[in-house]
Amino acid sequence: MAILPGSTLGMLGGGQLGRMFVTAARTMGYEVIVLDPDPNSPAGGLASEHLARDYDDTEALDYLSRHCAAVTTEFENIPAVTLAYLAKSVPVHPSASALHIAQHRKQEKEFFREQGLSTADFIAIENDDDVESARDFSFPAILKTAMLGYDGKGQVVCHNFDELQSAFEQIGRKHCVLEQRIDLDCEVSVVLCRSLAGDVTCFPIAENSHANGILDVTIAPAVISPELAAEARDAATRIANGLDYCGVLAIEFFVSTDKRLLVNEMAPRPHNSGHYTLDACETSQFEQQVRMVCDLPAGSCRQHSPVAMWNLLGDIWPDGGQPRWDALLKLEHAKLHLYGKAEARPGRKMGHVNCLGETLDEALSLLESVRKTLR
Secondary structure (H helix, E strand, O other), X not given: OOOOEOEEEEEEOOOHHHHHHHHHHHHOOOEEEEEOOOOOOXXXXXXXXXXXXXXXXXXXXXXXXXXXXXXXXXXOOOOHHHHHHHHOOOOEOOOXXXXXXXXXXXXXXXXXXXXXXXXXXXXXXOOHXXXXXXXXXXXXXXXXXXXXXXXXXXXXXXXXXXXXXXXXXXXXXXOEEEEEOOOEEEEEEEEEEEOOOOOEEEOOOEEEEEEOOEEEEEEEOOOOOHHXXXXXXXXXXXXXXXXXXXXXXXXXXXXXXXXXXXXXEEEOOOOHHHOOHHHHEOOOHHHHHHHHHOOOOOXXXXXXXXXXXXXXXXXXXXXXXXXXXXXXXXXXXXXXXXXXXXXXXXXXXXXXXXXXXXXHHHHHHHHHHHHHHHO
């Protein structure tokens, strides 16, 4: 049965994705309780109530169960056991099982292959014997920690076997995946929502470029062939159905220079590459998350404006000051979103700008103006 405005929703995690969920939910008339141990979390400051407690605090989880009609998450490193505990007494989306798969690269890639999808070649590296068995692996390759890696963290490029041995030590001998490095044409992502009934709705495919392992720019719609776009939507839908997923799900893909589509990874939540939906689509990815959690029909994913999204990292903040917001805000088609983080640090996501245009070329031209203005 649909959960209607006036009800209270729970959010596990208090970062910027949680903040934008809280904004969408409260705009639609819902109350939101955020559970995040950081007393200054971006989402907690906008929530109806903020529980500054650990994710395994059963007293806090019981409080959520009693007061919330449903609970969701904003990042995949919430302990899966936390979701399983809550699910005994309140609807939780995504499920603990979906989160469990997404939290471990080896399980994730094996799951993709079970769905009949292609990934880059990979092997598990968990001990010295595994390292030795990789002597004949196809280099260059990337050694990635199996868990807790994101935004380029926990990743080391290896050009040969000797570098793999060093990288395994550098990474702390943690369980890893060694993945063949792909000759890339581009990287794309599909952000979709799937209802409890199994209905899937996809946003237009986005094309992404990274700097130092962190998403830098997203353009939408992606400049790829209709056939490749259809293949990506089909693959993402297959993954969502295979997980029996409910909520917003993002799937990242590599497109090789020979035009093969390879699944890279998934995020069981709204995604950085979906931020363009806030200004360029009829429904944002965060409103879709509210709708899915509340068992409501999906909103329209129609894109009404070409867009280029730029991630604002703490690197552009001057010492002791702020970027030139006054100059940026004179650009009428540049839409600023800041995340309420008190301290700017290099590599830290502080906000983003959506640059709209009548054409993608116009949006990209505006993006360059924004870059020059803020740098």
